[in-house]
Amino acid sequence: MIDWLRSLFSFLPPMLAELATIVASIMIVLVPLILCVAYTTYAERRVIGFMQSRLGPNRVGPFGLFQPFADVLKLMIKEIVVPQNANRFLFLVAPLLSLIPAFAAWAVIPLTPEFVLSGIDAGLLYVLALTSFGVYGVILAGWATNSKYAFLGAMRSAAQIVAYEIAMGFALVGVLMAGGSLNLQEIIQAQSGSVLHWFWLPLFPLFLVYFIAGVAETNRAPFDVAEGESEIVAGFHVEYGGMAFALFFLAEYANMILISVLVATLFLGGWLSPFQGIPVLGDTLLGASGFIWLALKSAIFLFCFLWFRATFPRYRYDQIMRLGWKVFIPITIVWLAVEGVLVALDVGPWFN
Amino acid sequence: MIEAGIFYLFATVLVGAAVGVISSRNPVHAALFLVLAFVTSAVLWILLEAEFLGIVLVLVYVGAVMVLFLFVVMMLNVNIEKMRVGFTRYAPLGIIVALAVAAEIGYVIWTRRGQLPEKQPLPADNYSNTEALGAVLYTDYVYAFELAAIILLVAIVAAIALTMRQRAGVKAQDISAQVATRRQDRVRLVSMDSEPRQ
Numbered sequence: 167m168i169d170w171l172r173s174l175f176s177f178l179p180p181m182l183a184e185l186a187t188i189v190a191s192i193m194i195v196l197v198p199l200i201l202c203v204a205y206t207t208y209a210e211r212r213v214i215g216f217m218q219s220r221l222g223p224n225r226v227g228p229f230g231l232f233q234p235f236a237d238v239l240k241l242m243i244k245e246i247v248v249p250q251n252a253n254r255f256l257f258l259v260a261p262l263l264s265l266i267p268a269f270a271a272w273a274v275i276p277l278t279p280e281f282v283l284s285g286i287d288a289g290l291l292y293v294l295a296l297t298s299f300g301v302y303g304v305i306l307a308g309w310a311t312n313s314k315y316a317f318l319g320a321m322r323s324a325a326q327i328v329a330y331e332i333a334m335g336f337a338l339v340g341v342l343m344a345g346g347s348l349n350l351q352e353i354i355q356a357q358s359g360s361v362l363h364w365f366w367l368p369l370f371p372l373f374l375v376y377f378i379a380g381v382a383e384t385n386r387a388p389f390d391v392a393e394g395e396s397e398i399v400a401g402f403h404v405e406y407g408g409m410a411f412a413l414f415f416l417a418e419y420a421n422m423i424l425i426s427v428l429v430a431t432l433f434l435g436g437w438l439s440p441f442q443g444i445p446v447l448g449d450t451l452l453g454a455s456g457f458i459w460l461a462l463k464s465a466i467f468l469f470c471f472l473w474f475r476a477t478f479p480r481y482r483y484d485q486i487m488r489l490g491w492k493v494f495i496p497i498t499i500v501w502l503a504v505e506g507v508l509v510a511l512d513v514g515p516w517f518n
Numbered sequence: 519m520i521e522a523g524i525f526y527l528f529a530t531v532l533v534g535a536a537v538g539v540i541s542s543r544n545p546v547h548a549a550l551f552l553v554l555a556f557v558t559s560a561v562l563w564i565l566l567e568a569e570f571l572g573i574v575l576v577l578v579y580v581g582a583v584m585v586l587f588l589f590v591v592m593m594l595n596v597n598i599e600k601m602r603v604g605f606t607r608y609a610p611l612g613i614i615v616a617l618a619v620a621a622e623i624g625y626v627i628w629t630r631r632g633q634l635p636e637k638q639p640l641p642a643d644n645y646s647n648t649e650a651l652g653a654v655l656y657t658d659y660v661y662a663f664e665l666a667a668i669i670l671l672v673a674i675v676a677a678i679a680l681t682m683r684q685r686a687g688v689k690a691q692d693i694s695a696q697v698a699t700r701r702q703d704r705v706r707l708v709s710m711d712s713e714p715r716q
Binding site: 294325 | 546550553569570573574576577580581582585586588589592593646648649691693
């Protein structure tokens with residue numbers, strides 16, 4: 167893909183051609199991603215509507231398919247009101263700070279066996295560093311608004327994200343030990359073989375911890391105490407309207423997609439085909455690795471996000487803290503010790 | 519050429535942010551300038567192809583330490599007037615220390631000006647400095663490395679032990695007791711005769 171783009175821009179001087187190639191390949195990732203975000207909001211309303219025996223949006227276009235665009239248009243023409251005692255600069259920068267890391271993390275995610283924007287060696291660390299950056303948007307929004315409700319939301323979110331990030335980091339250490347590399351492409355290749363070669367099986371506790379911590383990290387139900395509309399109105403974005411609010415909304419859904427793709431990449435073999443290694447199917451088109459498998463696997467987790475929101479009541483704050491510190495961190499540490507023994511003994515197809 | 523441009527851009531931002539840390543009156547702004555300083559120095563390290571160090575700097579300091587720092591600074595209502603009182607009194611001392619450090623750096627560079635290599639040779643394409651660091655840390659310096667880890671662990675335990683206190687009469691929930699309850703403990707079925715009609 168990148169080679170094709172490079173040949174497309176070959177008429178330009180070499181430095182400009184390189185720049186154009188980079189920008190174009192970023193666009194190839196970002197534009198579909200933004201469309202995915204738009205349709206995730208639509209899917210959420212339809213799916214939750216279905217689960218609650220409602221219709222959901224069905225007026226704009228066929229089956230309400232143009233609803234996301236109508237929403238964006240509405241939010242764009244609304245006025246952004248900055249509260250009088252708010253810190254104006256930070257108030258307006260905060261939504262950007264939560265959106266940029268959610269998009270920037272895609273730079274190292276392998277979408278096909280060949281296509282990845284930047285195949286750096288420390289890819290897993292890069293993802294961890296950028297997802298930890300997202301909390302600044304929430305904290306600064308809460309502080310800059312200069313409102314008690316927003317501040318409470320920000321404080322809750324900061325404590326929660328710090329707690330769950332540790333469990334997430336330990337789960338990633340497990341993946342790193344099994345994959346033997348920090349490069350995401352090599353981690354996927356280490357899982358090749360069959361469905362049983364994927365890391366979900368040997369790292370099952372870490373897989374569950376990572377996904378649940380991911381739900382908590384994105385501030386989604388049942389861990390959405392940072393918003394907690396029944397307690398603190400809307401939490402950190404209580405004073406935001408129009409496009410400034412839309413950016414927070416975009417960041418939340420972009421983070422959901424990112425976590426789904428990461429879980430699919432790290433534990434379910436990314437773009438590897440689930441039919442790989444099966445004698446009859448393995449040679450056909452179904453056995454071939456490709457983007458479609460990554461998309462399908464991520465869609466499963468994305469659906470789980472919506473499902474959780476429709477079915478689980480919100481956690482109480484002290485229960486969230488207990489789950490993070492007293493349940494998840496011990497589970498991950500114990501499983502890392504178990505994994506260390508398994509790696510030392512060269513168990514199964516995973517650890518050698 | 520481009521690399522030099524990027525270097526000077528981010529170096530300028532870094533110096534500006536560092537000045538902002540000590541000169542801004544709002545403690546939250548100072549903490550945010552520190553975040554900016556960390557991020558720009560990470561960029562400079564990545565420019566030197568030390569991507570592991572750069573990313574770990576962002577991960578540890580920006581992602582964890584500064585979040586907690588901001589958390590505390592926002593929670594405490596720091597008295598800004600009180601903070602500014604000491605500034606002029608300590609400024610001469612600060613300037614002297616800064617000049618001394620600058621003089622030392624200048625002296626070291628001046629005495630070795632002939633020995634400094636013009637440009638480090640670029641490592642091979644398949645060279646990974648993450649791997650190289652790990653190979654050194656877990657072989658040559660493994661004892662020092664493990665010792666540092668143990669000291670950190672002791673510090674964590676000590677911090678918790680110092681702040682932990684048991685108070686009488688706290689009505690906290692015992693979650694394992696809640697989970698372990700059975701129906702027999704909570705509900706009792708009583709059989710009794712129905713009351714006669716009045």
